[in-house]
Amino acid sequence: MFSKSSLLSYVTLALGASSAIAASIPQRRAQEEYQLSRRADTNGYVSIGYFVNWGIYARNFQPADIKVDELTHILYSFADVDPTSGEIKLTDTYADTDKHYPDDSWDTNGTSVYGCFKQLYGLKLKNRHLKVILSVGGWTYSLAKHFDFVTNEAARATFVSSAVTMLEDYGLDGIDIDFEFPEPEQKEAFGKLIVELRTAFDAYQKGKGDDVPYLISAAVSAGPDHYVNYDIKAMDAPISFWNLMAYDYAGSWSNYSADQANLYNGETTGFNTDQAIKYFLGEGATPGKISLGMPIYGRSFEKTAGIYQPYDGIGTADQSGGSWEAGTWDYKALPRPGAKVIENTTSVASYSYDETLQELITYDTPNIIKMKTEYLVKNKLAGSMWWELSADKQGADSLIATSKAAMGGLDSTPNHVNYPKSKYDNIKNNLGTTPAEPGSAPPSGGGEGPAPSSSEPSAPSSTAAPPPPPSSTEAPPPPPTTSSTPVPTPSPSTCKRK
Ligand SMILES: *[C@@H]1O[C@H](CO)[C@@H](O)[C@H](O)[C@H]1NC(C)=O
Ligand SMILES: *[C@@H]1O[C@H](CO)[C@@H](O)[C@H](O)[C@H]1NC(C)=O
Numbered sequence: 001m002f003s004k005s006s007l008l009s010y011v012t013l014a015l016g017a018s019s020a021i022a023a024s025i026p027q028r029r030a031q032e033e034y035q036l037s038r039r040a041d042t043n044g045y046v047s048i049g050y051f052v053n054w055g056i057y058a059r060n061f062q063p064a065d066i067k068v069d070e071l072t073h074i075l076y077s078f079a080d081v082d083p084t085s086g087e088i089k090l091t092d093t094y095a096d097t098d099k100h101y102p103d104d105s106w107d108t109n110g111t112s113v114y115g116c117f118k119q120l121y122g123l124k125l126k127n128r129h130l131k132v133i134l135s136v137g138g139w140t141y142s143l144a145k146h147f148d149f150v151t152n153e154a155a156r157a158t159f160v161s162s163a164v165t166m167l168e169d170y171g172l173d174g175i176d177i178d179f180e181f182p183e184p185e186q187k188e189a190f191g192k193l194i195v196e197l198r199t200a201f202d203a204y205q206k207g208k209g210d211d212v213p214y215l216i217s218a219a220v221s222a223g224p225d226h227y228v229n230y231d232i233k234a235m236d237a238p239i240s241f242w243n244l245m246a247y248d249y250a251g252s253w254s255n256y257s258a259d260q261a262n263l264y265n266g267e268t269t270g271f272n273t274d275q276a277i278k279y280f281l282g283e284g285a286t287p288g289k290i291s292l293g294m295p296i297y298g299r300s301f302e303k304t305a306g307i308y309q310p311y312d313g314i315g316t317a318d319q320s321g322g323s324w325e326a327g328t329w330d331y332k333a334l335p336r337p338g339a340k341v342i343e344n345t346t347s348v349a350s351y352s353y354d355e356t357l358q359e360l361i362t363y364d365t366p367n368i369i370k371m372k373t374e375y376l377v378k379n380k381l382a383g384s385m386w387w388e389l390s391a392d393k394q395g396a397d398s399l400i401a402t403s404k405a406a407m408g409g410l411d412s413t414p415n416h417v418n419y420p421k422s423k424y425d426n427i428k429n430n431l432g433t434t435p436a437e438p439g440s441a442p443p444s445g446g447g448e449g450p451a452p453s454s455s456e457p458s459a460p461s462s463t464a465a466p467p468p469p470p471s472s473t474e475a476p477p478p479p480p481t482t483s484s485t486p487v488p489t490p491s492p493s494t495c496k497r498k
């Protein structure tokens, strides 16, 4: 069980993290109260974005493309879990640990990690507010029942110890669990997993002498059929963030064209985000731990006369047009040429409609994102969560930037950079660099444009001019089969039938 005293020390440590930033006692008091009442273990709003490891291929979205000044947490997705042993496993070693980016040396002695983990760790060293969390599961692995281990106590212990090993080896700040979705008979066990993870993370933190807690988050459903299967009372204290998947309310499984991420109402689907938030709060979830998930993609309906109408099909994938799989579209490809955009400020939802093609795509516009952000601020929630980073627009129409501007200050709780027991020498030695001071590059309000440091890949640990890279960097190997049949379905939260 999660004892009261360990909870207290967890809270104390969280406060310790903020007090390191505060200059004076009165300021610190104010900050502590602010934190206790609103922010859980952060000191500003969070902006949590999924980075998908298959995004480095056709989508060509690399870690250096992450807008570090608009985000506080990266959910690196997905890792998998062995359904029997409970051990966490990586899913694409080329993307995760092997790919050599332009500045990566091939001439290193000792053991070095490359791939996205090295790049993300480099971003962390330069941007001390940026926390990187490994996301385990997702729709595909969940559907394949890989979370069946959860009712086995010994397998949970294996999950927990492999989680701690992953944090230390890859230089991470926490673990995110995307279990879609617990069955009633798994409810208690899933709660126990979160409690056991917290106990282990706190011990790990204490053992390292770190001031800042390691993070635990879970992607949770906004659908009543599923959210009743979370043991919210048991999980709220140990969890850092409830990442509410407030999308996928409508799609190919629906009988009518409808809104996929409406805040209120829910004509024909019965789903809306407000009722889900009220449920979590009513069950005792801390408001400052709930992050509001928002889609950076649309879902299409063909041959329909308009919204809440019958339709016929969802269209076909058009990869060059921004649809990586049938029925879903990157936000940056929307609206489609010739379609007009309709915003409903009562239900807080939007869609585009092409009268000629009879095609409707439900997706969030910047105005709708702004209204949702005002809702999360008013309800004292933690902040925003995004599926997924590669699909956003640049500039004023960026959904993440729009939301950030409406929230104001972002969380600047420092990340972790010290991993003395990593199996990788370059993680152990901070990539041969000196980490930035915490708070030295806080995400300050306002301002378009690329993040100052995000476009430079992290320096390799060897400073000598690297030899010409092997030909494999010129033409990276095709993704392994696990990622060419990707896991990309955006974690439908409510509607897909089992
Ligand atoms: C690796 O070791 C060799 C031999 O000791 C040395 O010449 C070389 O500079 C080392 N390379 C790096 C990147 O440290
Ligand atoms: C679609 O309609 C059928 C027939 O009325 C109904 O049984 C089913 O539950 C509906 N599905 C959804 C997702 O609403």
Ligand SMILES: *[C@@H]1O[C@H](CO)[C@@H](O)[C@H](O)[C@H]1NC(C)=O
Pocket (backbone or CB within 6 Å): 264, 265, 266, 267, 344, 345, 346, 347
């Ligand atoms: C907004 O959506 C609701 C249903 O969700 C609908 O009843 C209302 O008519 C819509 N408003 C407009 C202006 O379309």
